[in-house]
Amino acid sequence: MRKIIGKWFGYSRAVLAIAAALLGILLSAPSNGVQPPHAAPIAILLQLQGVVGPALSDYITRGLRTASERNASLVIVQMDTPGGLDTSMRDIIRSILGSPVPVATYVSPSGARAASAGTYILYASHVAAMAPGTNLGAATPVQISDLPFPGGDEGKNDKNQDTETKKSGDDAVKPSTPHSPMEAKAINDAAAYIRSLAELRGRNRDWAEKAVREAESLSASAALNENVIDIVATNVDELLAQANGRTVSAGGNKIKLDTRGLSVEQIKPDWRTELLMVITNPNVALVLMMIGIYGLIFEFMTPGSFFPGTIGAICLLVGAYALAILPVNFAGLGLIILGLVLMASEAFVTSFGVLGIGGVIAFIAGATILIDTDIPAFRISWPLTAGIALTSLALSLIAIRLIFASRRRPVVTGSEEMVRTRGEVLDWRGNRGHVLAHGERWSAISEGPLKKGQKVRISGIKGVILKVEPDQPESS
The missing domain is CATH 2.40.50.140 (Nucleic acid-binding proteins)
Structure with missing residues (x-):
């Protein structure tokens, strides 16, 4: 037994070392498309499409770093997003504000949008551009908007109040009535943030605040007329032609854009970004944590099998890494771990189902509050939660049945x-x-x-x- 335990710990250390090395490579891998500096001036094209999250934040940040290393003349961020996480949005904005290379954010193609977080990113860019048939705005923080309460009286009253305000002809920014001090705090913080970006880039500050407080939206042509954006262009070539000769401030320097004859090179999301997009899905992270915990439990139950422990250790580390970069409620994470421990304990302690049922309740409660955001793309799926809970409960019931069957079975050893x-x-x-x-x-x-x-x-x-x-x- 001592030899088996020693081998298990030896293999576990090796697995943890390999997993740590893989995570180190994941965290330090160079961005895709890094090449030696070109003599000819270039423009780097990045794609910001989909919900803004840790993966896209990492991709944009590394893309801007690559553009700086290659002495690019301009970075074009082609954007189509419904919004995303506040933390990831602020990471992207910090990278744009600190970039020595001017950034032109371009909402395209036709039908694209720069909603919520996209509006902040557009305001932070050195050059803001949109394609015809696109829109921006609705930048109210999702956690305090009316979206989570469809059909509720609060949402109807706020909409009626906004309509009355518009009918009165008062163009001043009138904040909607917050439902709690925390909501008021979040609204004021978001409004001050986007207003500061507008002041930095010399764009319409009042409309920026309306986009936060009243969820205002604008089309491309209206945004140009309201001094919200700088350019309306049908394609990238037209964007470069209109941006030529503009003076912007980047990296503490005044830069006059010379976009004539720029060669546009696209940096596509590499394997690291694709992997981050997969594992930062809260549902995937939760499944990885489940596999990891049960893998280690099976390894302890059957020492020497190695495969459950190896797979479990890797999945547990990857799942923990994913949760570390997501807005996790640690009370929810604690309830999930408690629930898994209780359900697994049913196989070792005869509690006649008390531990198993208690574990299911704790697991469901934890999964409900695990992710601290109301963005639909980062919510835990209820069917997945129910499936995991029922599967774990079924394993607990099987363990209980085996325990009772073993008690009735005659002793065959000793x-x-x-x-x-x-x-x-x-x-x-x-x-x-x-x-x-x-x-x-x-x-x-x-x-x-x-x-x-x-x-x-x-x-x-x-x-x-x-x-x-x-x-x-x-x-x-």
Whole structure:
């Protein structure tokens, strides 16, 4: 047993080292498309499409770093997003504000949008451009908007109030009534943030605040007229033509854009970005954590199998890394871990289902509050939560059934297995003698005299001495 445990810990250390190395490579891998600096001026094209999250934030940040390393003249961020996480949005904006290379964010193609987080990113860019048929705005923080309460009285009242305000002809920014001090705090913080970006880039500050407080939206042409954006262009070439000659401030320097003859090179998301997009899905992260925990449990139950422990350790580390970069509610994570531990304990402790049912309740409660955001793309799927909970409960019930079945099953090993088995008297004197049982010669005692060759049944055992009694034939 000591050797098995030693081997298990040795393999576990090796697995953890390999997983740590893989995570290190993941965190430090160079961005895709890095090449030696070109003599000819270039423009780097990045694609910001979909929900803004940790993967896209990492991709844009590394793309801007690559553009700086290659002395690019301009970075074009082609954007189509419904919004995303506040933390990831702020990471992208910090990278744009700190970039020595001017950034032109371009909402395209036609039908694209720069909603919510996209509006902030557009305001932070050195050049803001949109294609015809696109829109931006609706930058109210999702956690405090009316979207989570469809059909509620609060949403209807706010909409009626906004309509009355517009009908009154008052163009001043009037904040909608927050439902709590925390909501007011979030709205004011978001409004001040986007207003500061507008002041930095010399764009319309009042409309920026309306986009936050009243969820205002604008089309491309209206945004140009309202001084929200700088350019309306049908394609990248037209964007470059209109951006030529503009003066922007980047990296603390005034830069006059010379976009004539720029060669546009696209940096596509590499394997690291694709992997991050997969594992930062909260549902995938939760499944990885489940596989990891159960893999380690099965490894402890059957030491030496290695495969469950190896796969479990890798999945657990990757899942933990994903949750570390997501807006996780640690109370929810604690409830999930508690629930898994309780359900797994059902296999080791006879609680008649109490631990299993309690674990399911804790797991569901934890999954409900695990991700601290109301963005639909980062919500835990209810069917997945129910499926994992039911599967874990089923495993617990199977463990309970096996425990009860093992209790009813006769003992087949150890000294207890000798009881109720039959033997034959080899020799006997008084109330002592020897019997043959299981092919072995045993010392035995009896309450009455026995004869050589007589069949006996073992009624008990004390040490190495059997207590026997005459075998009574079973009645038919």
